[in-house]
Amino acid sequence: MPIRDDWLKLRNRLLSSPRFQRWAARFPLTRPLARRHARELFDIVAGFVYSQVLYACVRVRLFERLAERGPSDSAALAPALGLPEEGARRLLLAAASLRLVERRGADRFALGERGAVVLGNRGIAAMVEHHAMLYADLEDPLALLRGEPPQRALADYWAYAGSSAPAHSDAAAVDGYSALMADSQTMIAEEVLGAYSFRDHRCLLDIAGGDGTFLVEVAKRWPHLQVILFDLPAVAERAQARFVREGLADRARAVGGDVLNDALPEGADVVSLVRVVHDHDDERAAGFIAAAHRALAPGGSVLVAEPMAGTRGAEPVGDAYFGFYLLAMGSGRPRTAAELEAMLGAAGFVATRECPTHRPILARVLQARRAPA
Numbered sequence: 001m002p003i004r005d006d007w008l009k010l011r012n013r014l015l016s017s018p019r020f021q022r023w024a025a026r027f028p029l030t031r032p033l034a035r036r037h038a039r040e041l042f043d044i045v046a047g048f049v050y051s052q053v054l055y056a057c058v059r060v061r062l063f064e065r066l067a068e069r070g071p072s073d074s075a076a077l078a079p080a081l082g083l084p085e086e087g088a089r090r091l092l093l094a095a096a097s098l099r100l101v102e103r104r105g106a107d108r109f110a111l112g113e114r115g116a117v118v119l120g121n122r123g124i125a126a127m128v129e130h131h132a133m134l135y136a137d138l139e140d141p142l143a144l145l146r147g148e149p150p151q152r153a154l155a156d157y158w159a160y161a162g163s164s165a166p167a168h169s170d171a172a173a174v175d176g177y178s179a180l181m182a183d184s185q186t187m188i189a190e191e192v193l194g195a196y197s198f199r200d201h202r203c204l205l206d207i208a209g210g211d212g213t214f215l216v217e218v219a220k221r222w223p224h225l226q227v228i229l230f231d232l233p234a235v236a237e238r239a240q241a242r243f244v245r246e247g248l249a250d251r252a253r254a255v256g257g258d259v260l261n262d263a264l265p266e267g268a269d270v271v272s273l274v275r276v277v278h279d280h281d282d283e284r285a286a287g288f289i290a291a292a293h294r295a296l297a298p299g300g301s302v303l304v305a306e307p308m309a310g311t312r313g314a315e316p317v318g319d320a321y322f323g324f325y326l327l328a329m330g331s332g333r334p335r336t337a338a339e340l341e342a343m344l345g346a347a348g349f350v351a352t353r354e355c356p357t358h359r360p361i362l363a364r365v366l367q368a369r370r371a372p373a
């Protein structure tokens, strides 16, 4: 497209010219755009600092403290946060600028709208805290991109990533990530349940289903449904205990094994892969989808639910966040809906359709059917 190429070249030449930048910042018609672009670029430059402000808020439980006490000044908050007064004030001002906290006076602070959202979703704080490992691994992003040996914090945390014998992982190896997944799963389950009806299904098999949080939510919403979870043995044990605790043992069970090497339980008419496919490089990911295909009779449905690359309005979540997160983890990549559809087709699934979710930034859902015999 030579015309487009020429136009892009001209645009980029203008945007990189300090003279043009100065002009655009002054000229009334371009000023708002210039300000927005400057702010957006600065947000990328400063993103790590903003994340660390949030991390500090979570570590000192700032949002909980503000919710308990109501509007407070920095001197009153400092002892509860375990910080000197100056440190508490610096953190409160930074958090207020990010709308995590709300400033109510020169030195008076209350819970802010974003802080309230974090407070209401345990999964967000858990995610923020475990990012300490991600940031340690990302210290040298070029080393990761070159494929040099990773720092290993995240790769060790996700014990199955890159492991040739994941089924041997013991409880200690799976407890950390299983708890993290459980904390954030309620939000994901809400998206899937809002997008897809299980009314006409009899039995759902959730492959690599973690500690069972997803199935507990589905089973509560659809009381006629039998549910089966399959995951590594140490994770399946956690899930079975969870089903018993939730009073669901009569229609929920967990089976342990390795999806890529062991037979999956039979009898499901719908199979789900929730936040699973993106964890694996292409060959293993295709193995998970092939296992879903084998577990179903012709006509059965598969659901793939995960954040996807190329999601309109959430582009950086796929290619930047998950792209680098999974690189640091040592396995997997974010995929577009079209790539997933092609993988489903290659495994023998047909009629792939997207079931729109309310918050595609968290997860999108694809449904496909095993081709009739």
Ligand SMILES: C[S@@+](CC[C@H](N)C(=O)[O-])C[C@H]1O[C@@H](n2cnc3c(N)ncnc32)[C@H](O)[C@@H]1O
Pocket: 160, 166, 174, 181, 182, 185, 188, 207, 208, 209, 210, 211, 214, 230, 231, 232, 235, 257, 258, 259, 260, 273, 274, 275, 276, 279
């Ligand atoms: C990112 S977690 C997602 C868990 C759950 N689906 C959720 O969304 O909360 C990926 C899950 O895949 C499981 N897993 C990884 N490799 C597996 C394998 N080869 N066989 C069975 N489960 C596996 C892990 O134990 C983990 O529970």
